[in-house]
Amino acid sequence: MVIKHIAQTSADAIPDALDQQEMERVLASLLGSPLFAKSRRMGSLLRFLMEHDLHASSPPLTEHAIGIAVFRRDPAVYCTGDDPVVRVQVGRLRRKLAAHYASNGQQDPVRLSIPPGCYRLAYQRLRPKSPGGRRPILQIQPFTCLTREGDDFTRGLCEELSCRLFECFEHASTGAGHVLMRVPRGSAKVAETDRGGRYSYCLEGSVRVEPARVRASLRLVDVAQGRIRWSAQFDRNQPYGIATQEDLAGSICQSLAGYFARGELDG
Incomplete structure (x- = not known):
């Protein structure tokens, strides 16, 4: 069975059909996500709507049919x-799907939605952010300490952040096309010939x-274009040490990963 009602709602959508196995994977992924795992009613409703699409012989999808079956x-x-139970719960499901794709589901290859005024699911397949399998590489330069004290803290912060970002990008597959972390051994800047x-x-x-007090100022440079694509400052009013390194690295990683996940580097 192939599902063909794919909604092309953005430039990243690809009008392609979903087969039964892919549908089942999408359903399993959604039901296991934080927003749906503890909501049995939402899970049952979502499962019913998807299973209806998988069976050509299913009766017409009406509010009355959903109320009886689900x-x-x-x-x-x-x-x-x-x-009004069906209308209320379908509205809740519509909002939960939108919230999922705005948070944990940002990188889901297929997105589901319920257009206003109907009960049928719409399916949107997303185009990969990095065409041709190319993987952009992010190089972390050694951080510079601008004060008389703090060289060891600065080196430790850079190392802690490198580990956090590697785990985030390599294992969580954020939205920058599977960014590969490359940390230089020396302190040399990227040469102009590498642009x-x-x-x-x-x-x-x-x-x-x-x-x-500690302040870390960071910026992300597009090497090819010589443009600053992201910058932020992070302050901590606490003595510098390992705990502060971990705290800062966690916040920096979360902010940078969120930027990559929004796909803003493609613009």
């Missing part, structure tokens, strides 16, 4: 005009350290 309404007395070459993006940073 919400166990008595066919003898059930009146959709008096009982447009093997390094796609370069992360640079500086750190200022005071006895009870």
Whole structure:
């Protein structure tokens, strides 16, 4: 069985059909996600709508049919005009799907939605962000300490962030086309001859350290274009040490990964 009602709602959508196995994978992934794992009613409704699409012989998908099949309404007395359970729950499902794809499901290859005014699911297959299998490379430059004290802290922060970003990009598959982390051994900057070459993006940073305060300033440079694509400052009002390194690295990683996941590097 092949599902063909794919909604092409953006430039990244590819009008392609889904077969039964892919549909089942999409359903299993959604039901196991945080927003659906603890919501049995939403899971049952989603499963029913998808299974309806998988069976050509299914009866017409109506509010009345959904109320009986999913919400166990008595066919003898059930009146959709008096009982809005289907409309309410479909509205909740519509919002949950949107929330899922705005958070944990940002990189799902297929997205589901329920267009207003109907109960049929729409399916959207997303185009990979990096065509041709190319993987942009992110190089982390050694951070610079701008104060008299703090060289060891700065080196430790760079190392902690490198580990966090490697785990995030390599294992969580964020939206920058499976970014590969490359950390230089020395302190040399990326040469001008490398522009447009093997390094796609370069992360640079500086750190200022005071006895009870730390500030890290970072920027992401598009090496080929020589453009700053992202920059941010991170402050901590606490003594510098390993705990502060971990705290800063976690916040920087979350912010940078979120930027990559939004696909803004493609613009």
